[in-house]
Amino acid sequence: METEIIAMYAFSIIHMFVGFALAPLMIGIVNRTKAVFAGRTGQPFLQPYYDMVKLLRKGAVYSRTTSWIFRAAPVVGLACAVAALAIVPFGNAPGLLSFEGDLVFFAYVLGLWRFFLVIAALDTGSAFEGMGASREVQFSAMAEPVLFVGLATVATLTGSLSLSDMIAGLSLPLAEIVLVAAALFVVFLCENARIPFDDPNTHLELTMIHEVMVLDYSGPDLGFVLYSAALKFWVLGALIIGITVPLDEGLPVWASCGYAFLGMVMLALLTGIVESVMARVRLLRVPQLLAAAGALAICALIFSMR
Amino acid sequence: MNLILASIAVLFLSSLVSLAVQGKPRIAGILGACGSVLALGLGIVPAVQALMGSQFAPLAFASSMPWLSFSMGLDPISAIFLVPIYILSGLVAVYGTGYMKPYAEQKNTAFYWFFYNILVASMVLVCVARNGLFFLLCWEVMALSSFFLVAFENDKVEVRKASWIYLIASQLGTVFLIPMFILFGNQSGSFEFSSFYNCLTPAAATGCFILGCIGFGTKAGIIPFHVWLPEAHPAAPSPVSALMSGVMIKTGIYGLVRMITFLGMPPLWWGMVLIAIGALSGILGVLFALAQHDIKRLLAYHSVENIGIIVLGIGVGLIGISTGHQTIAVLGFAGGLLHVINHALFKGLLFLGAGSVIHQTHTREIDHMGGLIKKMPITALTFLIGAVAISGLPPLNGFVSEFLVYMGSFSGITSLEAETAMPLAGVIASLALIGGLATACFTKVFGIVFLGEARTIQLDHVQESPASMTVPMIILAFSCVVIGLSGPLVVRLLIPEVLAIVPISGPFVFDPSEWLVNISIVASGLVVLIILGAGFRKFLLSRRTVGQTVTWDCGYAAPFSRMQYTASSFAQPLTDLFSAFLKTKKHIKVPADYFPAQASIETHTADPSNERVYRPVFAQAVGLLSRMRALQQGRIQIYVLYIVVTLIALLLWKLR
Structure with missing residues (x-):
């Protein structure tokens, strides 16, 4: 028994490193999927790695308007992403730091990251970045309750209060889980700034949110920002995969991690497909989309309380 | 207990002394501030001892008035409110010596110090009073002294208007408290708090609960009784706003909690009512804050929001008591009461920071400011800490108390029946929405005021505030960090206080501080990660070219700050x-x-409860009362006639 627990924690630590290593690959898969849909060859799967390494080796240019806030934000963001990665479970391996109530910490540590990203955007004094920051806080303020109601549903179904126990406790493919997964997928697309909320391809249009907020970053700072965004994709993805892919508890940990990784790849493919077949919705429609996700989550919660 | 009395005596004495030396404003200020600081040193000792579980014998002085006795006591419930009162009033007094300096030429600042120390003393007395009439007496002294502080700049029309609104609102609140105490006194036969416990019939208890919610809620600023907050706070000098918002409105929460302990077993719907009130105040408070561009008005609406969070916590706790779930009750009350302390620290800090900014820029309009971080680095850093804390983000103190309320609700939805679990699910969704909106609001305030370029103000004359103002802010910011990282220790201090409220049958088994140990670990880990990341970034950038340029504005050649x-x-x-x-x-x-x-x-953005509830009601009242003018002829003969008629009527009544 003890060896099994040790093995599990070993996998939790390994998951941290797997997450560190493979998170940018998911972005590569999304981009490649989009390229294939558009009939292009597309960039190599490893392109995000090349970009980040190149950025880390460069110098930096800062606006004279900015202060230390602008320089601190990428570091805070990276730390928050790592903290979130340490909490989220993967396959049968619990999160490295799993405790009662870690779901609240998980959501709020992502909130801390957003706080700093937004004030860093305002620090540049640019109207474009202010615009992106304004939209970011609007959409995330609406996505937050959806995330919490979704997690509350899973908590009610399993009776546990830590992400790892919650996900381990889920077994049956229930109607509630389908609803929660749909709601969380919308939150996932919103938080990761993907279509239909935000267009990660554009830099200089008035449509985008996340990309415009980091417009003034260069060099290692931009590398940090891109890498933390990839980690965020990974942690929120791992959460959805954990809820939607119920794994038998008897499964060896390595096999469950393998399934979870396959799930992540599928999620990246799905994201790429959504981006290829959909257009970005009008900004005024975004709150309606999030409200619809909220309605799904609330239905799931009501069903789970029967 | 004697030390509490000594601190009150010091406060009254220093208020009189500062009035006596009103010719020398500098000395009056120093003596006035000394009073509050000395009271902090004296009073904090027994308050902390009471929190640690020490028992204090109650004190009582008889009076010649019927029903009234000056009885006082100190228990954990009082102590939890006394600690922030002493700390914040001492720090704000130090800040006030710097802040009030420019006023000394035009105004008599001795009056400020006189009323300031009276206000502090009356807040302390409200928390230790153990007699209904004595409580109301202190309550009124508190309302009046704060009214004079709000009206400090009474040469301005808007200040006079705001202070009248404040006075009328707080008197209206008291109107509901008097019948509540009469109900208690009537049923128990005495106005002593000790006789109030479980003295009411269920119907009377319901009546008291409703009266108390309105009366104490007006002071605390729950929606729709919050109308005075956004008026009084911008009008008052910033240290007064900090003190009123940080601790004075909490006396309303104190009253509510104290009343709940008298009423015995709460029915389930009380908790639901409080949750509804809390959610409404929290969400609407932060929404209205978002729409403001006067920095102090914005912070005032955030007080409404945070009172909402506190009331949510108390509501969760009451549901826990009614359903007999110890875990839920302990988490709810611990979260709500810890938020009382936390809000005192970060809201005090934010008002002091706002005051420091206003002191330098002479405007309250956020849209005129910008770029202050370069001129006022300490104010900016401390304000940032306050902003992160009030948004409830880790690793600071706001997160710890919101976490407890979240966990109370989460353990409720996993263990209760659907009918009682649904309101708790509502608490979770409201807290999430409040958190998201608060982040939106405080990124706005910090980003627009301190970052970017100055919009219309001139930065040339702006400089960092003097040490007397920055040191209190640094201490408050530091305590936000300390509580954020040492949650379990602080919550352990709260346990006796929670036990005084939650009637626990059987052994006390649940200790929320165990959960918080993990929060402290991950929060500290987060800080370490940030430091490591900063080191890594520094390493990467060393020996590389780091250039400076203008902000990239998409090729536009002449960007400017507007x-x-x-x-x-x-x-x-x-x-x-x-x-x-x-x-x-x-x-x-x-x-x-x-x-x-x-x-x-x-x-x-006008306040709808002001526009649609208060204004029509008062317009009606004025219409009705103006008919009474017929009695006021202004002729002495008629008044003499009134006197004669009254006397004859009294005589006939006596002879009957």
Whole structure:
């Protein structure tokens, strides 16, 4: 028994490193999927790695308007992403730091990251970045309750209060889980700034949110920002995969991690497909989309309380 | 207990002394501030001892008035409110010596210090009073002394108007408290708090609960009784706002909690009512804050929001008591009461920071500011800590108390029946929405005031505030960090206080501090990660070219500071989305012709409960009361006639 627990924690630590290593690959898969849909060859799967390494080796240019806030934000963001990665479970391996109530910490540590990203955007004094920051806080303020109601549903179904126990406790493919997964997928697309909320391809249009907020970053700072965004994709993805892919508890940990990784790849493919077949919705429609996700989550919660 | 009495005596003495030396404002200020600081040193000792579980014998002095006795006591419930009162009033007094200096030439600052120390003393007395009449007496002294502080700059019309609104609102609140105490006194036969416990019939208890919610809720600032907050706070000097928002409104919460302990077993719907009130105050409070562009008005609405969070916690706790779930009750009350302390620290800090900014820029308009971080680094850093803390984000103290309320609700939905679990699910969703909106609001305030370029103010004359103002802010910011990282220790201090409220049958088994140990570990880990990341970044950038340039504005050749986003434009998507509640009025002058020379937009968000509830009611009242003018002829003969008629009537009544 003890060896099994040790093995599990070993996998939790390994998951941290797997997450560190493979998170940018998911972005590569999304981009490649989009390229294939558009009939292009597309960039190599490893392109995000090349970009980040190149950025880390460069110098930096800062606006004279900015202060230390602008320089601190990428570091805070990276730390928050790592903290979130340490909490989220993967396959049968619990999160490295799993405790009662870690779901609240998980959501709020992502909130801390957003706080700093937004004030860093305002620090540049640019109207474009202010615009992106304004939209970011609007959409995330609406996505937050959806995330919490979704997690509350899973908590009610399993009776546990830590992400790892919650996900381990889920077994049956229930109607509630389908609803929660749909709601969380919308939150996932919103938080990761993907279509239909935000267009990660554009830099200089008035449509985008996340990309415009980091417009003034260069060099290692931009590398940090891109890498933390990839980690965020990974942690929120791992959460959805954990809820939607119920794994038998008897499964060896390595096999469950393998399934979870396959799930992540599928999620990246799905994201790429959504981006290829959909257009970005009008900004005024975004709150309606999030409200619809909220309605799904609330239905799931009501069903789970029967 | 003697030390508490000594601190009250010191406060009264120093208020009189500062009045006596009113010719020398400098000395009056120093003596006045000394009073509060000395009271802090004296009073904090027994308050902390009471929190640690020491018992204090109650004190009572008889009086010649019937029913009234000056009885006082100190228990954990009082102590939890006394600690922030002493700490904040001492720090704010030190800040006040710097802040009030420019006023000394035009105004008699001795009056400020006189009323300031009276206010502090009356808040302490409210928390230790153990007699209904004595409590009301202190309650009124508190209301009046704070009224005079709000009206300090009474040469301005808007200040006079705001202070009247404050006075009337607080008197209206007291109108509901008097019948509540009469009900208690009537049923128990005495006005002593010790006789109040479980003295009421269920019907009378319900009546008291409703009266108390309105009466104490007016002081605390729950919606729709919050109308005085956004008026009084911008009008008052900043240290007064900090003290009123940080601790004075909490006396309303103290009253509510104290009343709940008298009422015995709560029915389930009380908890639900409090949750509804809390959610409404929390969400609407932060929405209205988002629509403001006066920094102090904005912070005042955030007090409404945070009182909402506290009331949510108490509501969760009451549901826990009613359903007999110890875990839920302990988590709810611990979260709500810890938020009382936390809000005192970060809201005090934010008002002091706002005061420091106003002191330098002479404006409260956020949209005029910008770029202050370069001139006022300490104010900016401490304000940032306050902003992160009030948004409830880790690793600071706001997160710890919100976490407890979240966990109370989460353990409720996993263990209760659907009918009782649904309101708790509502608590979770409301807290999440409040958190998201608070982040929106405080990124706006910090980003627009301190970052970017100055919009219309001149930065040349702006400099960091003197040490007397920055040191209190640093201490408050530091304590936000300490509580954020040492949650379990602080919550362990709260346990006796929670036990005084929650009637626990059987052994006390649940200790929420165990959960918080993990929070402390991950929060500290987060800090370590940030430091490591900063080191890594520094390493990467060393020996590389780091250039400086202008902000990239998409190739536009002549960017200037007026092109930046403003607080109003930043909040516009959210205020438009919730326009059904906010009813923001816009006055737009659109650009005309081919070469437009002028355009302007002005927004104003009035308070609907003021516009639609209070104003019509008062208009009606004035209409009715003006008929009474017929009695006031202004002729002495008629008044003499009134006296004679009254005397004859009394005589006949006596003879009957």
